[in-house]
Amino acid sequence: MxxxxxxxxxxxxxxxxxxxxxxxxxxxxxxxxxxxxxYSEVHSIAIINRTDSSEIEDAVRNIEGIAIQEIDEDDIAESLAGGVIELAVVIDTDPATGLPAASVITANGSEVSGAIELAVSNAGLSEGRSSTDVNKAKKHTHxxxxxxxxxxxxxxxxxxxxxxxxxxxxxxxxxxxxxxxxxxxxxxxxxxxxxxxxxxxxxxxxxxxxxxxxxxxxxxxxxxxxxxxxxxxxxxxxxxxxxxxxxxxxxxxxxxxxxxxxxxxxxxxxxxxxxxxxxxxxxxxxxxxxxxxxxxxxxxxxxxxxxxxxxxxxxxxxxxxxxxxxxxxxxxxxxx
Amino acid sequence: MFLTLLKKDTRLVMSNPVLISLFTVLPLLIILIFGFSMKKFANADFGTFDDLVILYCEDGATDDIRAQFNDVSTQIAEKTGAEFKRIDSYDEAVKLTEKSEAAGVIVLKSDGFEYFRSTFNEPYGGDIVRSLFVQLTSDGNGSSPAAASIDMGVKRTNAEVYYTFVGMIFSIMFMGSLVSSTYGRDIAANTLTRMSLSKAGNLMVLGSKLVCGLIFGIIQMLIALPIATAIFDIEWKHNTLLILAVFCTVLIFSLAIGSAVGIFIKNETLSYRTFCYIVLFSSYLGGAVTPVYLLKRIPVIRYLIKLSPVYWANESVISLYNGTVDERTTNCITALLILSVLLISVNIITLGKPKLFRKEVKEGTKE
Structure with missing residues (x-):
């Protein structure tokens, strides 16, 4: 044999x-x-920050399970319509308060828009220390x-x-x-x-x-x-x-x-x-x-x-x- | 003479079942299968938070901790639809999490929270909920920015429309194999030289193949488009004639490639395979299989796709369907026509030699 x-x-x-x-x-x-x-089931979003403050941007970037695409501001509308991104977070200064405010823009709704809005409205908290300890796990890769x-x-x-x-x-x-x-x-x-x-x-x-x-x-x-x-x-x-x-x-x-x-x-x-x-x-x-x-x-x-x-x-x-x-x-x- | 050549080429095509399936079955298969299959994916309808359960239990929790947990979990549940369920046994909760029956376990302690997630298989929805929980249980003193939600209400191209158009372009691109195959058969049967030397000449030979390809390409569109329109209920509101013009330009381009491949690669099987590889590669980059919006997210590929003629046609047709007539369409049509002229010229120049031979024979006879 x-x-x-x-x-x-x-x-x-x-x-x-x-x-x-x-x-x-x-x-x-x-x-x-x-x-x-x-093919990926990760939701793709873009962030446009027109202010000097990174508070809101950091709060959104810290969310795991989404992918941030680097898209020029001029291409946002086209990217939303074409499906390259589902959602865009545009951070600008609120003229009434002078503080950063964010608009969460979608083409036709998104599964994660609620989560992003929650993160944005609580961006002020994220700079502090969290009272939640998380166990170690394998990081998501491709x-x-x-x-x-x-x-x-x-x-x-x-x-x-x-x-x-x-x-x-x-x-x-x-x-x-x-x-x-x-x-x-x-x-x-x-x-x-x-x-x-x-x-x-x-x-x-x-x-x-x-x-x-x-x-x-x-x-x-x-x-x-x-x-x-x-x-x-x-x-x-x-x-x-x-x-x-x-x-x-x-x-x-x-x-x-x-x-x-x-x-x-x-x-x-x-x-x-x-x-x-x-x-x-x-x-x-x-x-x-x-x-x-x-x-x-x-x-x-x-x-x-x-x-x-x-x-x-x-x-x-x-x-x-x-x-x-x-x-x-x-x-x-x-x-x- | 021209009609005779056309009849001959038509018979060659109709005698090959593979070529017949190219203009009858292939477009419908691609359009219908991809159109139905990619519906949910194209809408980013992944069910990220569907049936997402977070378990929680207590281990010496104080009232403050409970109140904080209730506040945070209510906010997260409202915005994502995730469900927070109480469980008595932590070990049981960990087992359920590792078996993907829950996305995580939160333990309410006296001084904070412990979040357990699967060590190897946390779902994306679980990632998002966990990140939000960690953020909302932080003690930062920054401002609470306003978050306005704006829905543009933009008509996104759904999978059915996308794959009807790109599937049509993909199928049309294969029509050039009719020309390359007929050249292959003529060369194998030694009839090409005879036809070139005859009164017909190279131009008429090429012309009959191109017209034959055009006829079958139009038949292909007449079969596939109405069926796809009926099944997917596609509304042809804007720029219908321009869309058909782009399809016809792609057809001419495909036939031109076929004529160049057929004349350079003389073996019928090899020329067919080469042609198919060219089309498959170009179509893949053009978004014919993987949607172009996914390819645009990949760093190097997002530039590479712009070299594909299928990409140009795809972008042009989609923008026309959405009511926009811009330089994408004019550039696409112009570029494809120029390339077609170049490829056909290559064919004519390459085939020119037998004509030269005929001239020499004539001159020899005169002397």
Missing amino acids: KNMMLHFFRLFKAQKGVFTAVVFMPVILFLVMTVLLP KLLTTTPFMLFKLLESGSFFGAMILMERRRMMKDRVLLSGIPPRRCYLSVTAVYLILSTAGTLLYFLTAAALGFDTGMRHPLHYLLMLCLVNILSASVYFFACSFVNSESGLEAAATYPLEILSFVSGLFFPYEYLPKVLRTIGRFSPQRWITHGIESIQTKGALSAAAGDITLVLVFSLVLYSVGLIRSARKS
């Missing part, structure tokens, strides 16, 4: 682009998509979950290289060579699966470490749980493509049998925008997507803080993978 694994590892390495696509591409795509999918559905899709799709390798070996009459050598075909397929899983795990680990190094927020008590869920994707990917390979004989057939359905199901699993904003019909279809099971598992761990919260989803994915892989193994072993 060790020799077979070495053989397949060399084959993977020899295929131009496969090694890069499986190991390095997830990181590159992660970095690109972080920029191109900047959430990994924004790009997770896209990354899950790419990790799933990487299995196409595994499938292509199986098809290539089949065309090279691998089974005959294996039978002549006395090695059971099953062991051969398990070897190539093991090599693919090692390579894809390396790619997943690289992506995870890059995200950690850049300070991305997994939203989990133990970030390693996120890595475990990603490894589950690799297992699922290998199973799906191995199953598909047992029915088709060409790369284009493999695309039609596995890649296209995965693409369609990924679309309704929150590939390009958050799942919870999809119409009900699409969300219902998305529930049947294995990718959605994994994302749901990640969300459950984030919400409940324990891996056991995702036990149902993990079990579903593992059983589904086992069934697909077993069927694929039986059919592939029979194929001449």
Whole structure:
């Protein structure tokens, strides 16, 4: 088995682009998509301070959970109308009192306008010492979950290289060579699966470490749980493509049998925008997507803080993978 | 002759199911799916304070502390809708907070308050309420500024309208693949040189492809726009003709790109893929997938998007829909037309060589 694994590892390495696509591409795509999918539920506001006093401005800036955009005063109206900001706090001197006063301007109302008004009207208090002690917690950084559905899709799709390798070996009459050598075909397929899983795990680990190094927020008590869920994707990917390979004989057939359905199901699993904003019909279809099971598992761990919260989803994915892989193994072993 | 070429190009397009789906199914898919999906997100309707519960319990609280808490929690509850619930067991409250069933726990002590938040998963609404609580329990002596609330009542473009227009632009941008594909097929079948050498000539060959693309592009608009208008109940009050003019300009630009790509990348599959990558990249930056207002918040990207023709068209169409005719529209149309002329010129110059060959053959025959 060790020799077979070495053989397949060399084959993977020899295929131009496969090694890069499986190991390095997830990181590159992660970095690109972080920029191109900047969905966030943080409310964006702008502050224009026409006075010398920073009391009101500091009171607003001290509110966590909102993002302050630096917008020129001339662009405020356009930014409000265009949705770049939801709300603008304009601080000016009240001619009647000579003291700073603020106007909280919205285009069409905002969920946080009440909170901002409260902060402004109590700005005088904030300069003193608070009698509230707050415990330490992880600071909010850019959430990994924004790009997770896209990354899950790419990790799933990487299995196409595994499938292509199986098809290539089949065309090279691998089974005959294996039978002549006395090695059971099953062991051969398990070897190539093991090599693919090692390579894809390396790619997943690289992506995870890059995200950690850049300070991305997994939203989990133990970030390693996120890595475990990603490894589950690799297992699922290998199973799906191995199953598909047992029915088709060409790369284009493999695309039609596995890649296209995965693409369609990924679309309704929150590939390009958050799942919870999809119409009900699409969300219902998305529930049947294995990718959605994994994302749901990640969300459950984030919400409940324990891996056991995702036990149902993990079990579903593992059983589904086992069934697909077993069927694929039986059919592939029979194929001449 | 021209009609014959046009018929040939039309047949080439109609024989390719992928190209047919580009002008029939694709625009509707993009417009309807994105339009429905992004509705709440585009309105910043995140439910930040929905079902937000803050638990509180006492641990030797004095009357003053209780009074202060009641005052502060009432103000916060009024302005945000957060609910403050009393709980007897602090440990239970902490467990609920860590399981995201509450946003935080406040303990009323004899000398102040303790605020416990989730160590890894505090919601954004919880952040805001906590910040307000900390601020309102401070002892600063500054003034209490007035806070006037002004609602401009500005008509913000909702997701349905936004994605109808940008989805239409995105789909129109793919129409150039008709031209690049037909060039690819002609080159593969060796018919391009024959047509160029014939009485038709390069200009007629290019002309038939562009007209073919124009016809299918208009069909695309005639299918997608009325359906989207009916489903999303879009009111075409302002500048309808100008909006359609911008769409037509984008179409011409797309066809021009297709003609340049098709003539440089001779392989049909490769030219189609290259063209798609150009369109996808340009459209992404133009706000066709991620709304442009989100891209405008990102430091480097907010400048990069201004290079995208899809961005120019997007900004122009949205401002026209909102009743504003300004330099965005004129600049967009002018820039796209100039670029189209340049790209078509590149195509003509590149294709010029067979004509030269024909001239040489003629001159050789005369001698």
